[in-house]
Amino acid sequence: MKHLEFSQFLEFLGTKNVEKRLEMCEKWMQMGSETKALQLRLPGNSEIPKKINKRKIPNSKNQVEQLEEKLNAIEFTDEVSDRVFSELHRLKNMNSQQSEYNILMNWLELVSNLPWNTSTVDDIEIGKARKILEDSHESMDDVKQRVLEHLAVCKINNSVKGMILCFTGPPGIGKTSIAKAIAESMGRKFQRVSLGGIRDESDIRGHRRTYVAAMPGRIIEALKHCKSNNPVFLLDEVDKLYVGNQGSPSAALLELLDPEQNSTFHDHYLNIPFDVSKIMFIATANDIERLEPALKDRLEIIEMSGYSMKEKVKICENHLVTRQLSKHCISPDYVNLDRQAIMAMSEFLQSENGQPCRAKLEEYTMEAGVRQLERNVGAVCRHVALRLAEALNSDPSADVLPDMELPIQIRESDIHKILKAKHMKQVKIVEKMRPLPPGVCFGLSVTTNGGRVMPIEASKCKGTGKIVTTGHLGKVLEESILVAKGWLGANAEKLGLKTLEENDIHVHLPAGAINKDGPSAGTGLACALVSLAMGVPLRSDAAVTGEISLTGHVLPIGGVKEKVLAAQREGLRRVVLPKTNEEEYLKIDEDIRNEMDVVLADTVEDVIEAMMEKAPVLAKL
Numbered sequence: 001m002k003h004l005e006f007s008q009f010l011e012f013l014g015t016k017n018v019e020k021r022l023e024m025c026e027k028w029m030q031m032g033s034e035t036k037a038l039q040l041r042l043p044g045n046s047e048i049p050k051k052i053n054k055r056k057i058p059n060s061k062n063q064v065e066q067l068e069e070k071l072n073a074i075e076f077t078d079e080v081s082d083r084v085f086s087e088l089h090r091l092k093n094m095n096s097q098q099s100e101y102n103i104l105m106n107w108l109e110l111v112s113n114l115p116w117n118t119s120t121v122d123d124i125e126i127g128k129a130r131k132i133l134e135d136s137h138e139s140m141d142d143v144k145q146r147v148l149e150h151l152a153v154c155k156i157n158n159s160v161k162g163m164i165l166c167f168t169g170p171p172g173i174g175k176t177s178i179a180k181a182i183a184e185s186m187g188r189k190f191q192r193v194s195l196g197g198i199r200d201e202s203d204i205r206g207h208r209r210t211y212v213a214a215m216p217g218r219i220i221e222a223l224k225h226c227k228s229n230n231p232v233f234l235l236d237e238v239d240k241l242y243v244g245n246q247g248s249p250s251a252a253l254l255e256l257l258d259p260e261q262n263s264t265f266h267d268h269y270l271n272i273p274f275d276v277s278k279i280m281f282i283a284t285a286n287d288i289e290r291l292e293p294a295l296k297d298r299l300e301i302i303e304m305s306g307y308s309m310k311e312k313v314k315i316c317e318n319h320l321v322t323r324q325l326s327k328h329c330i331s332p333d334y335v336n337l338d339r340q341a342i343m344a345m346s347e348f349l350q351s352e353n354g355q356p357c358r359a360k361l362e363e364y365t366m367e368a369g370v371r372q373l374e375r376n377v378g379a380v381c382r383h384v385a386l387r388l389a390e391a392l393n394s395d396p397s398a399d400v401l402p403d404m405e406l407p408i409q410i411r412e413s414d415i416h417k418i419l420k421a422k423h424m425k426q427v428k429i430v431e432k433m434r435p436l437p438p439g440v441c442f443g444l445s446v447t448t449n450g451g452r453v454m455p456i457e458a459s460k461c462k463g464t465g466k467i468v469t470t471g472h473l474g475k476v477l478e479e480s481i482l483v484a485k486g487w488l489g490a491n492a493e494k495l496g497l498k499t500l501e502e503n504d505i506h507v508h509l510p511a512g513a514i515n516k517d518g519p520s521a522g523t524g525l526a527c528a529l530v531s532l533a534m535g536v537p538l539r540s541d542a543a544v545t546g547e548i549s550l551t552g553h554v555l556p557i558g559g560v561k562e563k564v565l566a567a568q569r570e571g572l573r574r575v576v577l578p579k580t581n582e583e584e585y586l587k588i589d590e591d592i593r594n595e596m597d598v599v600l601a602d603t604v605e606d607v608i609e610a611m612m613e614k615a616p617v618l619a620k621l
């Protein structure tokens, strides 16, 4: 008790009540142990601990008082209020040395920091919303129209209950940024929660307080930061939720998104209901097929597709350049990027550490969105900044730029020089494969990165009709090869074609490190085998997609727009699609439809006629 003052001893002796004496002792012992701990940390300075000690005790008292004040100011429901104030009472009667003290304190602090009654006032004005969407986003007219309809319903209804939009499409096409624009046009706060890679239910709902280092889930944590109980809440990458051995995060999301249940959302850590029904939820996903069916059922899916080169140039000129220039503090009067330069920029992608990286899917396909393009614009801005700074350095006293031709013109050749150091040019697979030998065909596929042109190669050698396949093919694709060969065998005589029965066939789909599957390569495989059997090459400016049946019917496929856009980006002119996909094809922008020569085919014979260099080739035609 060395740290006690003489007056404190006198106070102790003057207290007759034994309980009070014990309380005093307990308090002094606590002070003693804290001082000791500090002295150990600060050897040779006995003054400092005393000062810190003196300050610390009133502070910890204040903390509880402040907490109580904060909690009193919140309007809880009766049920919640009972729980919160009984816990507060428990805290007040607890010794601060008890391990539960801090746990309870943290819990009450979280409760006091949540926006129980704080919300923003909706200000939905359709004209203003349209302007915000138009100003911030180029193209995507159907998406903007759908968003405006959604806002109109919210305005009339005065509620957002049960309406959950889900934007799906390849990366970098503006899913997140359109959600931000929705928040702006509603006058609500915007909060994003990334769900990519979550495999534990507690990431959404939190851990029970009994666990060591328990924490609230991401939803409650985000609401604490947002400080409003009705934000626009972006659930990013809902297709990347996995089921781990700690429960299913998708199931937890279901409760969050269910309008019947979400007025009493239960976080395990919070353990008292929180009303999330005023929140406007928006989800994003790259691949809608990976969503759990129950979750998918709850969402209103809005498909967004990639951009054509023309759209990319427009987005770049009107948005990306301005944004990147202001980010790098460069006046727009100092730089001039021409159209050819922008087109050249969209062909570069960043390599790891400036070194050519291992073959990745993106290297074989131009990006569907504009994220890489924006990065490239950023790289050009940094180059311009360097040139401006160098010019200024040469004359430090100058407050205007010394003799320098402004604006700095950036042309296509400059882009190659600027981006060459850290970027690599994308491999245009179409250019690399030309001229096409017999047995090679351009197919089309869709990945989470958008559509891409997928070459199909077939070669033969003398043998007994064996088929070898390579290129990481899935079971469905392997079966499509058998169907195509079966159709060829059955129809060869009728169509005046040679069969491949006396040959072994090798079918390969390049980019061998990438898994490929699906039935839509059926028509492409049939074309490759016919071309191989006849020794006649297929058109090198055409690509084909469509499933085939053994009897030669062309069946519908998915991702029509993405596939047509991929063919257009790669510089192909003709695309052969199943006739049954006509409706989807007609939804593609007129600009693109006019630019492309699209053939709608009903049978395999139609497909071959459209894909062959020299028509007619089949006896029947």
Ligand SMILES: Nc1ncnc2c1ncn2[C@@H]1O[C@H](COP(=O)(O)OP(=O)(O)OP(=O)(O)O)[C@@H](O)[C@H]1O
Residues within 6 Å of the ligand: 136, 137, 138, 139, 140, 169, 170, 171, 172, 173, 174, 175, 176, 177, 178, 284, 286, 315, 319, 320, 369, 370, 371, 374
């Ligand atoms: N149509 C457009 N007009 C203007 N800018 C656009 C457009 N589309 C995309 N962008 C810009 O491209 C960038 C990337 O967009 P965003 O982050 O919204 O992509 P995303 O679709 O959410 O991608 P991810 O799936 O990877 O999350 C943003 O800076 C965005 O503003």
